Amino acid sequence: MRDEPKAPTAGPRATRKQALGTLAVGTVLGTAFAALGTKPAIVNAQNVTDTDILNFALNLEYLEAEFYNYAVNGKGIGELGVAVGGSGSSGQTAGGKKVSLSGKLVTETAQQLAHDELTHVQLLRQALGKDAVAKPAINLAALGVGFDNLMQFLLLARAFEDTGVSAYGGAAPLIQSKDVLGTAARILAAEAEHAGNIRLLVGLKGVQTKPLDSKDVLPPPSGNNLFSLDDNALAIVRTPQEVLAIVKPFFPNGLNGTIK
Ligand SMILES: [Fe+2]
Ligand SMILES: [Fe+2]
Structure with missing residues (x-):
């Protein structure tokens, strides 16, 4: 009989987390998220379908795609020819503009992120077909940061990428189809590469x-x-409710779909 696996001991990471826990949460960004976030609808495994989850992911990918494409191209994905219609309420994207980026590595990172998120939107829309939700109204300036300089761009990119990774990880156990789960795993891996770079x-x-x-x-x-x-050196995961608490400020009229 194998030994019971030992519970991981609290290592340096735990110590660092404890240290972080002492940081004042009433900071500019933390306060903004807390103040603007509203109570999300309850989501549970019994009544959520793969379509619901993919459409939830599509809302998040619209947000990421709009952010990076405004930052890099000064345009949203609709202006770049990507279909953004569908069920729910369509809306404009406000608050984004081209960011003054310098340096080859930073510029190429932003360009590739803009391409990847646009492609994730197209991929999810293709998977959803007629069930795809429209791009809702998005306010990229919800927190008042993101586009004035490289530092703001990286701050908001970090928030979106870490949230994205945790959202896919948190939704994974709710997915029923192995095909959908396999694709979601690959998107999660892409988001994790984005997050690591940023x-x-x-x-x-x-x-x-x-x-x-x-x-x-x-x-x-x-x-x-x-x-x-x-x-345990596992990626942070967030439930859809926890993700909604972070992203809702960016959707002034709410998300489209059943998870909102
Ligand atoms: Fe993405
Ligand atoms: Fe990403």
């Missing part, structure tokens, strides 16, 4: 970040963790 740039450029919620694990210089992992 978290490194945040550290290299010295961007101060604030906790999005009590689960958030901050990269340097505000925190000590290059990777957004828990004490």
